Amino acid sequence: MKQNWNLDVIANPDNFERIRKEVEESANNFVEKWNNNLEWLEKADVLKEALVEYSNWIDNYGEYDKEMYYYSMMLTLDEANAEIKAKYNSIHKLAVEIANKINFFEIRLSKVNSQIQTIFLESDSLKEYKHFLERLFRSGAHILSESEEKILTLKSKVSHNNWVDMLSSLLSEEEREVxxxxxxxxxxxxxxxxxxxxxxxxxxxxxxxxxxxxxxxDYVKVSENEINSVLENKQITDQIRGYNRPDESRFIADDITAESVETLVATVTKSFEISKRFYELKAKVLGLDKLEYHERNIEINNIYKKYPFDEAYTLVKNAFGNLDSELENIFVRLFQNGQVDVNPKKGKAGGAFCITVNRKLPTLVMLNHTNSLTDVTTMAHEFGHGINFELSQIQNGLNYDFPMCTAETASTFCEDYVIKELLKDADDETKFNMYMMKLNSDVSTIFRQIAFYNFETELHAEHKKLGYLSKEQIGKIFQKHMQSYMGDSVIQSEGSENWWIYVTHFRRFFYVYSYAFGLLVSKVLQSRVESNPKYINEVKQFFGAGNSNSPEELLKDINIDISSSNVWEEGLKLIENTLGETISLGEKLGKI
Structure with a gap:
């Protein structure tokens, strides 16, 4: 089985000069045809023609074309390679220039008056693009003029990204004796x-x-200035764009309603007793009265079995195959085509990811397999994303997109089925250790992320009210929300008031809810499949829907209503049941 990327599946580098010319020429042709033609902003049949061309342009070129994709992935394999960096930066600059040329299309379309919007949304000829238009019109109220949008695009790096990158770079360069x-x-x-x-x-x-x-x-004062600067920049941008609350832009970007997210956040927050019970259990298992803040993630699984790549591959393949043959076929095909890079290498980026650019370019998976149990679950998680991307290729180019919340549903769904495969023949000791490992992960994914969301909400509100927050004020807010989900079994130790510093999530503003959303919906989907194996077809329908409708509507199509707390409570109950079973096993084994 192939274990290295074959990046020629993207394109042959010998063709990049020709491809660049094609990208520029196609963008110029599109601009020339539609920039001065106003009919597409008034007539549904003309807009249909423009949307077909725009969708095809996204499919075949887009701002993130073959050359940029290729060198981005090359850089992942060799991060310190200056020659690759230079090539990537060159094509990135061109991509920004092209994006600025072509952004007139969505900006102008988003600004048509409400009467024209209604005509377009009710047009049979535009039915395929209806939800794309709905999303665009929703965001249109916050889109500025073309020249103003260009200014914001140009300044985004220096007003936000550079601050965040500076802190990340300073921390990454730290080396100390331990x-x-x-x-x-x-x-x-x-x-x-x-x-x-x-x-x-x-x-x-x-x-x-x-x-x-x-x-x-050592970096807390730098971090204080950094976080205040990015918060102030966001407030200015939100004011310019007319957002009424700091998380509104996230809801629009994720194509979800504030009500659905608020219901999720409130339901999980109300259920923090589950995470508190878990940490109480963990302290008992470790023989500690209480856990220090830094001890909350102590390894407890005691699973020393190694999973070489071939064994891990077979495990994941079998788990997918037992679930559905199409999922198994996608898994096998990506390996056969050289779309997976498996092993750690000098210079290669750490971690793991799955990436897609558009529906006509290959899905790529990067792993760093070191034979651990976590590597097995990581493989399943990333291929969950891959399955999501591959199934969605039936959508048009404008609907081939994935809100974070639905993307995390697919990845955690697949990950959990591999864990179930591992548990099939497990003895009580192994089962207990795996349950503890899984609960630790689920608590971090659901309860910690919602506590993070609550922290962000208060952080933004206090900054808006006071204008500037000291490191002491930020630390106090942070510890308050960490305590809220950890309970009395975890001490908010001295120093933990600064742990917000390294959490990059807080600079991406309010996206953390999506982790809890994805895992809880995935739990509900698993429960439905276990009750009725044929329900996997509805699951695949959801995974293949891309951005063809909002997450609420796509889930409603398969009989899941996320506007109600019932769905979130159902998912939380499944986690509570696992916790109860783990406690019983722990008592049986004499661990507590």
Missing amino acids: LNEEGNPDIKNFSEILELISNRDKKVRDKAAEVFNQILV
Whole structure:
């Protein structure tokens, strides 16, 4: 089985010069044809012609074309390669220029008056593009003039991205002496220190936490200025665009209503007792009265079995195959075509991801498989995204998009089925350890992310009211919301008031709810499939719908109503049941 990317599936680099010319020429042709022609803003049949051409342009070129995709992935495999960076930067600059040329189309279309909007939305000829138009008209109230949009695009890097990148870069370059896994003094970088904080050896994790906290103290004043600057910039931008609340732009981008997100947040917040019970259990299993803040993620699984790639591949393949043959076929095909890069290499980026650009370019999966159990679940998670992308290729180019909340549904759905495969023949000891591992992940994905959302909400509100927040004020708000979901079994230790510093989520504004959304919906989908195996067809329908309708409507089509708290309560109940089973197993095994 192929274990390395074959990036020629994107394009042959020998053709890039010709492709660049094609991209520029096609963009210029589109601009020339439609920029000065106003009929498409008035007549449905003319708009249909324009939308077909625009959709085809997105499919074949778009701002993120073959060359940019290719060099972006090359850079992932060799992050320090200056030559690749230069090529990527060159094509990125061209992509921005082309995007600025062609952005007139969506801007003008979003601004048509309400009477024309109604005509377009009710037109049979535009039915295929109805939801694209609905999304565009919803955002239109907050889109500025073409020249103003260009200004905001040009300034976004210096007003937001550079601040965030500066802090991230400073932290990533930190190296300090800690105790390594064997308990010996060793120099580790920032991410390695963070990983050691979860070590089972108390001396190792406590030393790592001490050093980690000192790094955060060293940068807390810089971080205070950074977060206040990005908050102020967002408030200015929101005011210019006419948003009424700081999370409104997120709801519009994710094509979801405020009411659905508010119901999710309120329901999970009301159920924080589940996460509190989990941390109480974890402390007991570890023989501790209470967990220090940095100990909440201590490794507890005691699963030392290794899963070489071939075994992991077979496990995931079988899990997908037992669920549905089409899911298995997608999994196998991506490997056969060289669309998966499996192993760690010098210079290769860490972590894992699955990426798509448009429906005509290949889905790519990047892994860093080191034979651990987590690597198996990560493979399943990323291929959940891949299955989502592949099934959605039936959509047109303008509906080939994925709100974060629905993307996370597909990934966690597939991940959970692989865990079920692993549990099939597990003894009680293994089952207990896997349940603890899964609960730790679920608590972080659902309850922690909603606590993060609540923190962001108060952070933005307080900043708007006061104009500037000191590091002490931010730390107090942060600890308040971490305590809210962890409970009394986790001490908000000295230093934890600064742990907001390294959480990049808070600079991407209010997207954290999507993790909880995705996992809870996925739990409900799993329950429906287990009750009726044929329901997998409805699940695939949802995964293949792309952005053809809002998440609320797409889920309603398969009989799930997320405007009601019932769905969220159903998902939370499934997690509570797993917690209850884990406690019973722990008592049976004498662990608590």
